[in-house]
Amino acid sequence: MRRIPNRTAKFLLRMTIGCLLLLLLVLGSLMVRVAPAWVETPIASVSLWQNNRTGLRIMGYDFTCTSQKAAGQTIDRCTTTIQNSSLAMTLTHAKPYRAFETQGIICQAAFSGKAVPCEVWFDFATGNRPNVVVKDSLGLSNVDLQALRQQHFLSQISDSTWNDIVLGIAIAASLLAALSAWLDPNTLTKMFAGVSLGCLAYGLAQTGLGGMVYRAGREIDLSRWLGIVSNLAIVLGIVVGGAAIRLLRSHSRVARIFTILGSAYGIFSLVGYVLLFSVLALGFVD
Known part of the structure; x- marks a missing residue:
């Protein structure tokens, strides 16, 4: 099978990203016009x-x-x-x-x-x-x-369908981000991937350490413990993010893999949160 030239692949990727952005722009304008909250x-x-x-x-x-x-x-x-x-x-x-x-x-x-x-x-x-x-x-x-x-098609979409739409768009955006990081792992992409991995570490630390108070089986000052957990999670996120950015500067295969994974996770989270906040703020879901 003949391999697609890198320049052609980048062009097709940019065209796909442009189509996705245009789709989001059209969908957003339609949603604003018929938003239940307004x-x-x-x-x-x-x-x-x-x-x-x-x-x-x-x-x-x-x-x-x-x-x-x-x-x-x-x-x-x-x-x-x-x-x-x-x-x-x-x-x-x-x-x-x-x-x-x-x-x-x-x-x-x-x-x-x-x-x-x-x-x-x-x-x-x-x-x-x-x-x-x-x-x-x-x-x-x-x-x-x-x-x-x-x-009136937008008014007929159920909460579960909106959730599926948000998830589908977030997955599509993350796949495009992963493909972009694979084709062109530039400095900006690597920094974004490192920050995303730091945010992932922060979230995992918040979830894991925050739940320990319920598994401890003894009385613990909840507010104090959550404050400690929050500070530890921030420190861990900064350390992991900084280490990831430093690691991803290299041209090794491991660095490239983590750049792809970090970019995909970061875009998935960013797009997912923005879209979910939008449908909530506009009143399409309760």
Whole structure:
């Protein structure tokens, strides 16, 4: 089998990295536009039933809403258009403000002027803005519901699927980092790998030493012990990171292997944490 020239391999790698960055940019812009945490309408979302369970969720960005206070109550009214028909929702709060509780909220909904049953629920992403569940498929066919899912596809992704997406992107990024370190183990790559290995040592020390207090079988001042563990972990991380950077400066095979492993671990952790924080902050997962 003919070997791919190193220059061609580097070009293909950069193209792949560019495609991944473009994918992340597009995904990020779409997520920001429909982020549950940034909904400002009094009703955060509406979910429609399908086969006696929640089958479709539409965020409040598509709602037209009004609010009023009367007789010590807060009344929120929102409407949205679904398949050229109007869905109207009215929530009457027993208190003059929106509370993070379902008790005391009267939910009323109508589709094309016909009353349909509904209820409310809360999540941490939308705060005191309730989510409405319309316990009816509104006579929509499976084709109609599928079209709506495609139109609002980001709102249909479950927590577990988001976790899988984050994990998949982090793994892909780590593989690209490993390949980059293999093709071009430059000084910057080696320093990043050394710092990553130091961070790994810090994390392992925190986990291993921190858990010893529970295995000791005797009373230990927990806060004091965790303080000692934290300091030891920092020292170990710095020592390992410094030693790794010094080792990786050489051109040996061992140094190259550790450069690849360190780069892969560092990028996996960095991308994974950034993406996980993003989906949490934007409210796509609780």
